[in-house]
Amino acid sequence: MFSLLLAVHEALTLILFMKHLVTLLSLFVTINAGAFTLDFVAVNGATLPPSPLVINVSGYDNVSFSPGFGSALEVGNQYESDAGTVSTSLELDAIESVTVTFLGANPTNVDFDIIGPNVGEAVSIVQLSSASFLVSAQGSNGIGLQSVCFGAVPEPSVTILAALGTMSLVFRRRR
Numbered sequence: 001m002f003s004l005l006l007a008v009h010e011a012l013t014l015i016l017f018m019k020h021l022v023t024l025l026s027l028f029v030t031i032n033a034g035a036f037t038l039d040f041v042a043v044n045g046a047t048l049p050p051s052p053l054v055i056n057v058s059g060y061d062n063v064s065f066s067p068g069f070g071s072a073l074e075v076g077n078q079y080e081s082d083a084g085t086v087s088t089s090l091e092l093d094a095i096e097s098v099t100v101t102f103l104g105a106n107p108t109n110v111d112f113d114i115i116g117p118n119v120g121e122a123v124s125i126v127q128l129s130s131a132s133f134l135v136s137a138q139g140s141n142g143i144g145l146q147s148v149c150f151g152a153v154p155e156p157s158v159t160i161l162a163a164l165g166t167m168s169l170v171f172r173r174r175r
Contacts, residue, residue: 037148038148038149044075044076063148067096102150
């Protein structure tokens with residue numbers, strides 16, 4: 001009888017441990033996941049080529065903007081938002097393109113805020129890889145890439161190591 005009670009107690013302890021493990025892992029993923037918005041205000045006047053424009057996003061890493069073949073891009077104030085507000089943006093004239101590459105953790109929920117397209121003009125956004133996108137203007141007047149919004153979840157191994165470290169502290173305190 002005593003061995004049966006001991007086995008039940010160990011099973012309940014294991015279940016409780018697993019419950020805490022799942023809770024901590026989900027908490028760390030939530031805490032470590034980040035949402036970022038990158039705009040071009042700090043680099044107004046930058047031109048590319050000759051080299052790609054690399055912008056550091058605090059709390060994430062770098063994001064690279066490389067002009068497509070034959071494209072000469074500039075960060076300026078040529079385009080207006082739908083509300084009529086002139087905004088700093090990466091300017092793409094007709095048939096120009098830029099490759100946006102996220103150099104940190106793979107991005108999630110990537111959204112490009114485009115301003116200035118007129119009736120009949122279009123923007124093409126093609127995902128080249130999990131961390132790279134091609135944005136191109138298709139029309140006569142061009143467009144402005146005002147900002148890029150994205151989320152990033154850290155590598156699973158980092159999250160697991162952080163969770164295990166915290167769990168060891170939690171269980172150490174209990175003893």
